[in-house]
Amino acid sequence: MAKDLLILGLESSCDETAAAVVAREADGSGRILSNVIRTQVDEHAAYGGVVPEIAARAHVEVLDGIVAAALTEAGVGFAYLDAVAATAGPGLIGGVIVGLMTAKAIALVAGIPVVAVNHLEGHALTARLTDGLDFPYLLLLVSGGHSQFVAVKGLGDYERLGTTIDDALGEAFDKTAKLLGLPSPGGPHVERLAASGRADRFDLPRPMLGKGSLDFSFSGLKTAVRHAAESVAPLTEADVADLAASFQAAVTDVVAAKAAVALDRFRETTGIARPVLVVAGGVAANKAIAAALAQATASRGARLIVPPLNLCTDNGAMIAWAGAERVAAGRLADRTIGDRFAAARARWPLDERIAPKIGSGRLGAKA
Ligand code: KG4
Ligand code: ZN
Numbered sequence: 001m002a003k004d005l006l007i008l009g010l011e012s013s014c015d016e017t018a019a020a021v022v023a024r025e026a027d028g029s030g031r032i033l034s035n036v037i038r039t040q041v042d043e044h045a046a047y048g049g050v051v052p053e054i055a056a057r058a059h060v061e062v063l064d065g066i067v068a069a070a071l072t073e074a075g076v077g078f079a080y081l082d083a084v085a086a087t088a089g090p091g092l093i094g095g096v097i098v099g100l101m102t103a104k105a106i107a108l109v110a111g112i113p114v115v116a117v118n119h120l121e122g123h124a125l126t127a128r129l130t131d132g133l134d135f136p137y138l139l140l141l142v143s144g145g146h147s148q149f150v151a152v153k154g155l156g157d158y159e160r161l162g163t164t165i166d167d168a169l170g171e172a173f174d175k176t177a178k179l180l181g182l183p184s185p186g187g188p189h190v191e192r193l194a195a196s197g198r199a200d201r202f203d204l205p206r207p208m209l210g211k212g213s214l215d216f217s218f219s220g221l222k223t224a225v226r227h228a229a230e231s232v233a234p235l236t237e238a239d240v241a242d243l244a245a246s247f248q249a250a251v252t253d254v255v256a257a258k259a260a261v262a263l264d265r266f267r268e269t270t271g272i273a274r275p276v277l278v279v280a281g282g283v284a285a286n287k288a289i290a291a292a293l294a295q296a297t298a299s300r301g302a303r304l305i306v307p308p309l310n311l312c313t314d315n316g317a318m319i320a321w322a323g324a325e326r327v328a329a330g331r332l333a334d335r336t337i338g339d340r341f342a343a344a345r346a347r348w349p350l351d352e353r354i355a356p357k358i359g360s361g362r363l364g365a366k367a
Pocket of ligand 1: 143145169170173188191281282285313314
């Protein structure tokens with residue numbers, strides 16, 4: 001399609017309510033006209049994790065206001081839009097239904113198509129919006145619900161190269177934080193304390209290393225942290241910092257080593273001399289992990305792209321952009337009202353050809 005597109009994108013699959021307006025030019029470049037996000041962190045804080053029922057209700061309460069704010073900020077009304085895109089899964093089903101039904105209502109009123117977007121496709125395509133990246137590239141998605149390497153070969157063509165067989169990396173940070181008595185979500189707190197801790201104080205395992213596998217496993221590490229904590233309890237501030245540092249060092253080693261293996265494999269199969277690794281998901285905010293990934297990619301003669309943090313974590317712009325890519329490619333046949341893929345889904349793997357692994361698309365997990 002040669003024409004410029006204007007797409008509204010809605011995201012409500014976990015604890016962020018978000019709406020954005022994104023333009024896609026005929027040359028394939030993208031522009032974010034607005035990107036409004038409201039996080040529910042305060043609503044869930046007392047429970048130590050996201051409560052699905054509370055999340056769905058909070059989305060219902062604020063989504064129309066967020067949509068209005070996104071349109072106002074972009075300076076457009078429904079009549080200007082070419083399509084409305086919404087996350088249709090995977091995620092907490094109540095929240096997904098809120099966003100998708102809102103999108104369908106807008107689509108019916110405005111007389112435009114609705115695009116049911118796979119949330120993971122939103123993460124996977126973000127670097128094309130921010131950096132104009134061409135296919136193919138390697139994606140490392142590390143969030144509260146997913147930890148996977150994906151070869152992004154084209155629109156709708158994703159090969160999962162490895163995934164977690166139990167906890168996601170963000171989940172491992174969160175559980176470690178809980179164990180250390182830190183607030184939720186715990187990732188940023190673990191990172192902050194790790195900066196003043198001794199990473200060599202506790203000898204923690206580097207799970208799944210040395211097998212050449214691109215799968216992750218973090219639940220054993222979590223248990224090792226618990227045992228280490230019990231061995232020195234009651235914990236002093238220094239103990240907590242040392243445990244955080246030791247945990248972060250262990251996962252950083254694993255992620256960086258696997259990224260190197262993934263890049264080698266990706267280079268072999270694609271023949272691309274200087275492959276690109278894109279990192280997405282909330283854990284991309286972790287400076288120690290990002291630094292180790294920068295080193296791993298540099299040592300492999302590869303390029304690392306970490307999109308701006310507000311586009312790495314859940315947002316409406318990535319959903320609008322995925323919708324824009326699908327509209328531009330004329331790939332709506334299975335994504336509009338009444339079709340199978342337009343239904344809200346708790347589970348929806350990016351790579352539909354392979355069997356799920358336990359924990360890799362966990363019901364109710366954040367994506
Ligand atoms: O992508 P995201 O905002 O939400 C989804 O999971 O979709 O990721 C949230 C996860 C949480 O588990 C959080 O603890 C983790 O990302 N996280 C971090 C950091 N910032 C957020 N983990 C480690 N270090 C950080 N600085
Ligand atoms: Zn996500």
